[in-house]
Amino acid sequence: MAGAIIENMSTKKLCIVGGILLIFQVIAFLVGGLIAPSPTTAVPYVSVKCIDVRKNHHKTKWLIPWGPNQCEKIRDLDEAMSRQIEANDIVFAVHIPLPTKEMSPWFQFILVILQLDIAFKKNNEIKENAEITLDVSLAYRDDLFSEWKEMAHAVETRKLKCTFASPKTKEHEGRHYDCDVLPFMEIGTVAHKFYLINIRLPVNERKLINVGIGEIRDVRLVGIHQNGGFTKVWFAMKTFLTPSIFIIMVWYWRRITMMTRAPVLLEKVIFALGISMTFINIPVEWFSIGFDWTWMLLFGDIRQGIFYAMLLSFWIIFCGEHMMDQNERNRLSGYWKQVGPIAVGAFCLFIFDMCERGVQLKNPFYSIWTTDVGTELAMAFIIVAGICLCLYFLFLCFMVFQVFRNISGKQSSLPAMSKARRLHYEGLIFRFKFLMLITLACAAMTIIFFIVSQVTEGHWKWGDFEVQVNSAFFTGIYGMWNLYVFALMFLYAPSHKNYGEDQSNGDVGVSSGEALQLTTTITHVDGPTEVYKLSRKEAQE
Amino acid sequence: QDFHNVTVRLGLWLNRGGRVLLAVSLWGSLALGQQYTSLGSQPILCGSIPGLVPKQLRFCRNYIEIMPSVAEGVKLGIQECQHQFRGRRWNCTTIDDSLAIFGPVLDKATRESAFVHAIASAGVAFAVTRSCAEGTSTICGCDSHHKGPPGDGWKWGGCSEDADFGVLVSREFADARENRPDARSAMNRHNNEAGRTTILDHMHLKCKCHGLSGSCEVKTCWWAQPDFRAIGDYLKDKYDSASEMVVEKHRESRGWVETLRAKYALFKPPTERDLVYYENSPNFCEPNPETGSFGTRDRMCNVTSHGIDGCDLLCCGRGHNTRTEKRKEKCHCIFHWCCYVSCQECVRIYDVHTCK
Numbered sequence: 001m002a003g004a005i006i007e008n009m010s011t012k013k014l015c016i017v018g019g020i021l022l023i024f025q026v027i028a029f030l031v032g033g034l035i036a037p038s039p040t041t042a043v044p045y046v047s048v049k050c051i052d053v054r055k056n057h058h059k060t061k062w063l064i065p066w067g068p069n070q071c072e073k074i075r076d077l078d079e080a081m082s083r084q085i086e087a088n089d090i091v092f093a094v095h096i097p098l099p100t101k102e103m104s105p106w107f108q109f110i111l112v113i114l115q116l117d118i119a120f121k122k123n124n125e126i127k128e129n130a131e132i133t134l135d136v137s138l139a140y141r142d143d144l145f146s147e148w149k150e151m152a153h154a155v156e157t158r159k160l161k162c163t164f165a166s167p168k169t170k171e172h173e174g175r176h177y178d179c180d181v182l183p184f185m186e187i188g189t190v191a192h193k194f195y196l197i198n199i200r201l202p203v204n205e206r207k208l209i210n211v212g213i214g215e216i217r218d219v220r221l222v223g224i225h226q227n228g229g230f231t232k233v234w235f236a237m238k239t240f241l242t243p244s245i246f247i248i249m250v251w252y253w254r255r256i257t258m259m260t261r262a263p264v265l266l267e268k269v270i271f272a273l274g275i276s277m278t279f280i281n282i283p284v285e286w287f288s289i290g291f292d293w294t295w296m297l298l299f300g301d302i303r304q305g306i307f308y309a310m311l312l313s314f315w316i317i318f319c320g321e322h323m324m325d326q327n328e329r330n331r332l333s334g335y336w337k338q339v340g341p342i343a344v345g346a347f348c349l350f351i352f353d354m355c356e357r358g359v360q361l362k363n364p365f366y367s368i369w370t371t372d373v374g375t376e377l378a379m380a381f382i383i384v385a386g387i388c389l390c391l392y393f394l395f396l397c398f399m400v401f402q403v404f405r406n407i408s409g410k411q412s413s414l415p416a417m418s419k420a421r422r423l424h425y426e427g428l429i430f431r432f433k434f435l436m437l438i439t440l441a442c443a444a445m446t447i448i449f450f451i452v453s454q455v456t457e458g459h460w461k462w463g464d465f466e467v468q469v470n471s472a473f474f475t476g477i478y479g480m481w482n483l484y485v486f487a488l489m490f491l492y493a494p495s496h497k498n499y500g501e502d503q504s505n506g507d508v509g510v511s512s513g514e515a516l517q518l519t520t521t522i523t524h525v526d527g528p529t530e531v532y533k534l535s536r537k538e539a540q541e
Numbered sequence: 542q543d544f545h546n547v548t549v550r551l552g553l554w555l556n557r558g559g560r561v562l563l564a565v566s567l568w569g570s571l572a573l574g575q576q577y578t579s580l581g582s583q584p585i586l587c588g589s590i591p592g593l594v595p596k597q598l599r600f601c602r603n604y605i606e607i608m609p610s611v612a613e614g615v616k617l618g619i620q621e622c623q624h625q626f627r628g629r630r631w632n633c634t635t636i637d638d639s640l641a642i643f644g645p646v647l648d649k650a651t652r653e654s655a656f657v658h659a660i661a662s663a664g665v666a667f668a669v670t671r672s673c674a675e676g677t678s679t680i681c682g683c684d685s686h687h688k689g690p691p692g693d694g695w696k697w698g699g700c701s702e703d704a705d706f707g708v709l710v711s712r713e714f715a716d717a718r719e720n721r722p723d724a725r726s727a728m729n730r731h732n733n734e735a736g737r738t739t740i741l742d743h744m745h746l747k748c749k750c751h752g753l754s755g756s757c758e759v760k761t762c763w764w765a766q767p768d769f770r771a772i773g774d775y776l777k778d779k780y781d782s783a784s785e786m787v788v789e790k791h792r793e794s795r796g797w798v799e800t801l802r803a804k805y806a807l808f809k810p811p812t813e814r815d816l817v818y819y820e821n822s823p824n825f826c827e828p829n830p831e832t833g834s835f836g837t838r839d840r841m842c843n844v845t846s847h848g849i850d851g852c853d854l855l856c857c858g859r860g861h862n863t864r865t866e867k868r869k870e871k872c873h874c875i876f877h878w879c880c881y882v883s884c885q886e887c888v889r890i891y892d893v894h895t896c897k
Contacts, residue, residue, distance in 0.1 A: 037697055037698030037699065038698065038699070039759065039761075040699070040759065040761040041698075041699025041700065041701055041761075042701055042749075042761045042762065042763035043699075043701045043763075044674050044701065044763055044764075044765065045674055045675075045676070046671055046674040046675045047675075048675050048676070048677070065675065065676055065677075066675070066676045066677050077879050080879055081879070081882075085879075087879045090879060095676055097695075098673070098674075098676045098681070099676050099678075099679040100679050101695050104696050106696060111749070111751055113749055115747075115765070117768070121876075123874055123876070124874075124876040174624070174770060175768060175770050176768040176770070181747060181749065201879070203879075205875075211875075215876070216879065220674075220765075222747075222749070222763055224749060224751065224761045225699070227697065227698050227699045228696040228697050228698075228699075229696075229697035229698050232697075301753055301754065304753050305753070349753075349754050352754055353754050356754075356755070382754075450758075454757065454760065
């Protein structure tokens with residue numbers, strides 16, 4: 001890959017391109033910060049304690065916490081105690097959403113987490129490693145009057161991780177334990193307007209089910225969904241970005257195929273990066289508005305994963321191809337040491353995601369973290385992925401260091417070289433430094449924004465003027481990596497100009513022959529096809 | 542109307558299982574305490590609640606849906622008060638076991654009044670917030686502060702109920718009668734606000750990461766209400782460190798206005814989180830119908846404790862009686878998470894100490 005556009009572009013033009021990209025970047029941030037609402041909403045729910053008054057529970061009956069046909073309620077469990085209501089007859093009912101609201105497909109997903117309010121009682125403490133067994137069912141309906149239809153039913157166990165801050169004495173009875181929130185449910189599409197969750201805590205003394213779990217006062221749920229407004233802005237952005245990246249990708253590939261030589265590895269990798277970016281961009285999520293495709297969440301994860309893996313591989317290969325040593329690379333197999341960890345890490349995360357979100361397609365209440373084996377397995381996958389990532393960054397840093405070392409070595413010997421050779425190396429160095437600079441800038445932006453969005457409150461307010469920092473982070477960073485890929489494909493596409501042509505004084509003859517010779521030994525044949533060259537010459541005349 | 546005789550009066554309904562509807566005027570003087578019984582199925586009649594000022598009546602009629610939570614909140618506050626003061630000379634006693642009427646204790650601008658006001662207004666904010674999360678009332682915060690057709694704001698930007706609405710209700714309702722320019726109103730307003738501020742301060746942020754493979758790339762946070770006991774503990778601390786004030790009179794365009802100023806310039810002036818009072822508490826040792834003190838006679842005391850619940854202090858130096866009591870008790874219990882305890886019965890012998 002010699003003679004990319006970036007080398008032959010005048011500084012003025014480069015500045016113009018940079019300026020345009022910067023404008024788009026600012027727009028991307030502003031779209032998120034000013035137009036979009038915050039990305040997600042969390043709605044806290046407190047379950048209503050209903051009594052299932054029927055004699056036998058053969059047929060499932062849905063207990064509704066409020067509205068018409070609401071269930072018979074009890075205020076607290078002392079009341080149940082005095083009325084001798086059995087545990088199996090108590091149903092914790094939660095209606096999603098709250099009254100006067102309805103859910104919408106634009107919400108994309110619902111994630112529900114569970115929080116238990118457990119009061120400390122001297123003679124009814126939570127046992128060590130206590131597990132709570134929940135008999136949960138989920139139903140939906142699309143208007144306020146039709147029957148509830150079952151969506152899922154499962155018996156799930158969750159580990160209680162509770163601490164009690166005060167000394168465990170009589171005086172502190174009634175105080176609540178501090179319990180970790182538990183994963184409860186995740187659904188990948190919101191195809192219905194109303195959802196109903198019924199939770200039972202069945203007791204079976206013989207099998208030690210729900211024994212020693214303390215005095216549960218309340219079951220709270222928190223429902224998290226993506227905001228409709230954010231989804232719309234996001235879709236709009238994707239819909240706009242898809243053709244932009246796609247067009248530049250086609251243009252890029254056309255340039256490469258126009259050359260006499262076969263495309264080199266780096267060109268292929270940049271093209272692959274473009275493909276994976278387009279793959280993320282294609283707004284297939286539009287279908288989730290009309291169809292009940294629960295796998296969309298998983299699919300989104302996979303697409304993101306592919307892009308990240310591609311981006312990381314690209315950095316490695318880019319460094320490798322600019323190494324300026326005499327080694328012949330240009331083959332993917334030459335990078336197995338560095339790309340290997342990426343593949344392994346990505347694969348681990350893929351397996352982990354399949355185990356979590358994949359199984360959730362079948363059973364929305366499933367979570368890999370609830371069992372010991374599952375937790376260990378999940379941790380193993382994540383740790384392996386983490387090690388791979390560390391390994392990768394070590395390799396990357398080492399390679400960058402090597403490149404810089406070679407650059408400084410070459411720079412000292414540059415004046416002594418012939419012009420074509422010097423230009424070739426200067427081009428390589430410039431290309432590398434330029435990418436290094438924008439990559440670092442992008443990575444730094446990502447990290448800074450990530451930290452800012454983690455530590456701040458999510459939105460900044462000046463009077464009536466409100467900026468959604470979190471949304472700006474998502475749209476801005478997403479836009480940024482799109483622009484990055486765009487710029488990469490545009491600036492690193494093979495140039496039609498020759499090195500010589502840059503020297504304006506008609507000094508063409510300096511030795512395109514020598515340049516050709518050199519590049520074949522060092523990297524590869526550059527330049528456009530002869531036909532193209534001729535037609536260009538003609539045009540110039 | 543005697544301003545000092547009536548403090549805050551909230552309607553308290555205890556609607557239990559549709560059996561009895563008990564409407565009691567809260568924090569009123571003894572004379573105004575009335576009990577109503579009627580069928581539980583009947584809707585709440587705002588007019589039948591004694592002691593509501595017109596503003597409260599209007600509020601009650603407009604927001605009839607959340608009135609049960611308001612009542613529940615008051616009850617919660619009083620229960621917490623009784624828990625916090627269980628071993629003390631004044632133990633947040635209410636007359637008639639109906640949780641509602643304190644008698645004349647609250648007529649004076651004492652620490653006790655300050656605490657009861659704070660905990661009850663906190664209780665209202667707490668209970669209303671909770672009922673909003675239960676979905677039992679439909680007029681909670683989200684709809685009111687979003688413009689446009691109903692539901693659109695929710696679909697575009699979402700909205701989650703937090704404590705703001707509960708605090709708003711508490712402010713509207715409990716402060717409704719505290720609009721006079723006198724010192725007592727100022728004190729009540731301050732203490733009510735302190736209770737509500739405590740609720741807001743104790744909300745804690747909980748977060749969940751749910752990005753790619755569960756990473757924190759996407760993180761969503763929400764405000765969770767604390768255990769009400771934590772509110773009680775905090776306000777109890779504030780009771781112990783309450784600031785004594787003096788009343789100052791100013792001449793303003795609308796007439797004389799009474800304001801409060803910290804009595805001791807040496808101490809830090811009270812913040813909005815501190816409780817304030819300007820009259821000293823009676824010692825609550827002897828019964829006194831004027832102050833509302835029931836005295837500590839026949840109260841059980843702890844003979845081993847040197848604290849306020851110990852026999853020396855609680856009995857005000859009058860000494861105590863000791864008797865031995867045999868009690869049948871449940872023991873070796875096996876608990877289920879709910880509703881069912883299997884126990885054996887044991888007989889235990891206790892020494893019971895009561896104040897002379």
